Amino acid sequence: MSVQAVAKGIRMSPRKVAVVADLVRGRTVADALTILEHTPRRSALPVRKVIESAKANADHNHGFKPDTMRITSISVTPGPSIKRGRPAARGRYLPYLKRSAHIHVVVDGDKREVKKPTKVADKETKK
Numbered sequence: 001m002s003v004q005a006v007a008k009g010i011r012m013s014p015r016k017v018a019v020v021a022d023l024v025r026g027r028t029v030a031d032a033l034t035i036l037e038h039t040p041r042r043s044a045l046p047v048r049k050v051i052e053s054a055k056a057n058a059d060h061n062h063g064f065k066p067d068t069m070r071i072t073s074i075s076v077t078p079g080p081s082i083k084r085g086r087p088a089a090r091g092r093y094l095p096y097l098k099r100s101a102h103i104h105v106v107v108d109g110d111k112r113e114v115k116k117p118t119k120v121a122d123k124e125t126k127k
Contacts, residue, residue: 005054014101018076029069069109
């Protein structure tokens with residue numbers, strides 16, 4: 001079973017975010033976070049936050065062991081673009097796009113053992 005996290009509408013070009021995502025694809029979560037911490041690119045912060053979110057989802061909601069988590073897939077897709085433009089000579093208008101990106105991270109690992117309550121603990125909780 002795998003756990004995912006998604007960040008939508010990140011106001012950066014998908015090509016620039018994809019360069020950072022390629023650095024951590026297929027690595028363990030701990031290695032990826034260390035690499036992103038020392039990556040001098042603006043897009044390293046949102047990628048790191050999505051990986052941390054996927055790690056927290058796997059640990060808290062699904063009971064995965066934090067030290068065994070691995071990034072199985074990370075993808076960056078284009079989000080909606082804001083159309084803008086600037087005036088140019090001779091009354092012209094030069095358009096440009098302010099692009100955005102969606103980041104999808106899937107994490108997998110080993111599940112934690114579920115502790116079964118003992119009979120002594122059951123008697124204490126009933127009192």
